[in-house]
Amino acid sequence: MGKNLEKVFEDVKFTPGAAEGYINKAMQPGIAELLKTDIPKEPLPDDQMVEVALKRLDQVRKERKSVQLYLDICVRCGACFKQCHYYLGTGDPKNSPVGRQELLRKVYRGHFTIGGKLFGSLAGAQKLTPEIIKNEWLKYFYQCTECRRCSVFCPYGIDTAEITMAGREVLNSVGLATKYITKVISLVYKHGNNIGIPEKAFKANCEFLEEDIEEMIGVKVKLPVNREKAEILYLPPSADLFVNTDTMVGVAKVFHAIGADWTMSSYASEAANFGLFFSYDDTKAINLRVVKVAKEVGAKLVIFGECGHAWRAARQYMEDMNGPLPFKFMNIVEYTADLINKGKLNFDKSRNDDVIVTIHDPCMWARSGDIIDESRAVINSVCNKVVEMDANTIKEKTFCCGGGGGLLTEEIMELRMKGGLPRAMAVKDVVESDKVNYMTTTCAIDKAQLPLVMQYYELPVEVGGIHDLVSKAIILEGQKEPEEMEEEMEAPAGPSVCGLCDTEFSSMDECCEHAEKEHKISKDQCDMACEPKE
Secondary structure, eight states: OOHHHHHHHHTOOOOOOTTTTOOOOOSSTTSGGGOOOOOOSSOOOHHHHHHHHHHHHHHHHHHOHHHHHHHHHOOOOOTTGGGOHHHHHHOOGGGSHHHHHHHHHHHHHHHHOHHHHHHGGGGTOOOOOHHHIIIIIHHHHTSOOOOOHHHHHOTTOOOHHHHHHHHHHHHHHTTOOOHHHHHHHHHHHHHSSTTOOOHHHHHHHHHHHHHHHHHHHSOOOOOOBSOSOOSEEEEOOTHHHHTOHHHHHHHHHHHHHHTOOEEBOSTTOOOOOGGGGTOHHHHHHHHHHHHHHHHHHTOSEEEEOSOHHHHHHIIIIIHHHHOSOSSEEEEHHHHHHHHHHTTOOOBOGGGGTTOOEEEOOOHHHHTTSOOSHHHHHHHHHHOSOBOOOOGGGSGGGOOOOSOOTTOOOGGGHHHHHHHTHHHHHHHHHHHHHHOOOEEEESOHHHHHHHHHHHHHTTOOOEEEEHHHHHHHHBOOTTOOOHHHHHHHHHSOSSOEEETTTOOEESSHHHHHHHHHHHHOOOGGGGGGTEEEOO
C-alpha cells in the first residue's frame, strides 16, 4: 500500500459532534415531529456512551429484522473484498464490507447472543468500549458510501448499506457524526435545499437561466417557480441551479418542447435526501417536504432530477414512509426516455460530435433504482459516439465515484481520491482505446467528485449530466443556431448612428461600412463607432 497511503489513512479524522448546528425545526409544522431521536449536540461522556449505544443498537436490530439477519448470516468468505472501491483504493481490511460489518457484528455477538456472552472472543465476540466507538466506528462507518456494490457479489445478499446505517444511527445516539452531513440536513430544513439557497436567490437564478437560454437560442424557455397549480412538480438537485446549470437548462428545454405544465418549489427546492446517510427519521421528514408541496400544487406527477440518492430515497422509501401518495413519481431520465420512445422530441445528434462519451451509472440508480437502459436510450438518441467501459464496472456492477454516502467533504479529500481509483482505471482504459473525452452521469455527487478524480489521475475527460447533452442536441421550434444568434448580436436590427460624426443610417451594417470607409475602423470593431439609434 505504501507509506504515503498508510499515512493518509491514519490521518483520516472527522469533526465530531452529531447535532452541533443540527436544526430539525422544519419550515412547515408537522415535519419536525417526525424526528423522534433527541441527538446530543456533543459526544457523550465516556461513562455514558456505551450504555446509550447498546440501547440504540438493541432498538435498531429489533426494529429492522434485516439488520439482525445480516449480522447473523455472514460467513466471512471475503467475496466482497475486491468489489469495494475503498478497499481497492486503500488496501485496509477494516475498510472493506466484511471488515466494516465485523466491527458491529463482534459487539452484537458480545452483548446480544448466548454464544458471545459465554465464549467471548472464541465466538468472535467483543465488548463495546468508548474507544471502539470513537476510534473505529466513527472512522469506518463514515468511510462507506452505501453504494451496495458488495451486495451484488455477496452469496448471501447482505446489504452493507443497512449495516452502515445501523452503525451511524448508533453513533448519532451518542453524539457522533460528521458535521458535513448534519449541516446539509439542517440547510434543507431551513431553506429547502442542501446548499442553503434562499427563496429569492433560487428564483433569481431561474430567471437568469431563462435569459441565458433566450440569448443562446432565441427561444423563451421558462423555469417556473412556486406556481399555485401544476400537473408536474420537478425537483432538481440544488447544484443544478448554481453549478451544473447545463443539466437544468436541458431539463427545461425538454419540458418546453412538449409544452409541459410544470413548476419547481422554493420550499422543496432540493431532490437530494441526506437523511439516507444519517437516520431514517430524517429520510422520512425530508421526503415529506416533497409530498406536502405536491399535494398543495395538485401535481399528478413528481419528477426527480439527476440525483442518485434522491432517487433511492424516493423509490425505496417514500411510498412506505409517507404514503399513500396521491401522485405518481419518476425520475427525469425515465421521463425523457419515454418521450423519445413516443417520438415527441427531436434531436440533431451531430451537435455532440465533439465528444466521445462513456457512461458512469450512479450506484443509487443502477443498484437501487433500476435505471440502466433508460440512460443509454437517451444517450444514444443524442450522441453518435458512445463507448462503454468494461462490463464489470458498469450497470449493476458500477463502481462508486468515491464521494457518496455523505463523504463529499474536503476533510477527507485524499481518501476520496483513493475511493475513486477503480472508476478512474476503467475510464483510463477507454481513454486509451477509444479516445473518450466525456463521461456522463446522472448524479450531482458524481458531478462534484468525478471531475476531481479525473484531474487527480490526469485523465483528460470532462464530466457532465445526460441532460447537458440533451440540451445541445434538442431541436426546439423557433430555435436559432449559434451562428445566427452571433450575427444578430453583432448586427442589431434597426437604425443606427455613428458616434464619431453623428451620421444616421438605416441599419448597423450600413453604419459599419461607413465607419470602415470614413474612419478607418474595421467591421469587427465597428461597435466602437456605431450604436443603435434610440
